[in-house]
Amino acid sequence: MPDLKINDAMHHVDVPPEMPLLWVLRDVIGMTGTKFGCGIAQCGACTVHLDGEPVRSCVLPVGSIGTRAVTTIEAIGATPAGRAIQKAWLDIEVVQCGYCQSGQIMSAAALVQQVRAPTDRDIDAAMSGNICRCGTYVRIRAAIKQAAQHVADQPQASSASIATR
Numbered sequence: 001m002p003d004l005k006i007n008d009a010m011h012h013v014d015v016p017p018e019m020p021l022l023w024v025l026r027d028v029i030g031m032t033g034t035k036f037g038c039g040i041a042q043c044g045a046c047t048v049h050l051d052g053e054p055v056r057s058c059v060l061p062v063g064s065i066g067t068r069a070v071t072t073i074e075a076i077g078a079t080p081a082g083r084a085i086q087k088a089w090l091d092i093e094v095v096q097c098g099y100c101q102s103g104q105i106m107s108a109a110a111l112v113q114q115v116r117a118p119t120d121r122d123i124d125a126a127m128s129g130n131i132c133r134c135g136t137y138v139r140i141r142a143a144i145k146q147a148a149q150h151v152a153d154q155p156q157a158s159s160a161s162i163a164t165r
């Protein structure tokens with residue numbers, strides 16, 4: 001197994017290559033912010049970023065990652081989009097029980113990173129794989145729009161790293 005780049009740090013893990021990344025994160029490395037929900041790529045609770053793209057870590061064999069960078073909920077606040085999402089989540093008090101929310105935040109941060117002014121349709125498309133049993137969808141949508149506006153209002157962040165759709 002090659003070392004894994006997770007949250008800008010290299011990790012040597014001695015595990016079978018077919019082990020899902022989620023197991024490595026939680027049980028081997030001890031990063032428990034990423035949650036197990038369904039284990040079959042249906043709920044989104046386990047969402048992390050792989051080179052900035054949201055992926056379901058419960059079905060991602062760790063041996064398939066190679067040199068790509070993994071970002072988890074523990075480090076998403078270090079990015080402009082992730083920071084804006086976290087602030088909006090708090091401002092709007094999105095969270096109810098919280099179980100789905102690290103996955104929601106990871107999908108939302110990727111969307112805000114990639115789309116300057118997401119429409120309702122953009123949000124529905126990006127977030128459709130993240131299930132919330134508490135039904136926080138309306139607040140999630142509002143928080144994504146607030147975060148996108150915040151990022152767009154930051155000249156340095158927006159010009160450096162945000163797409164111009």
Ligand code: FES
Nearest residue numbers: 037038039044058
């Ligand atoms: S735990 Fe991975 S999608 Fe549900």
Ligand code: FES
Nearest residue numbers: 097098132133134
């Ligand atoms: S906040 Fe409870 S499942 Fe989403």
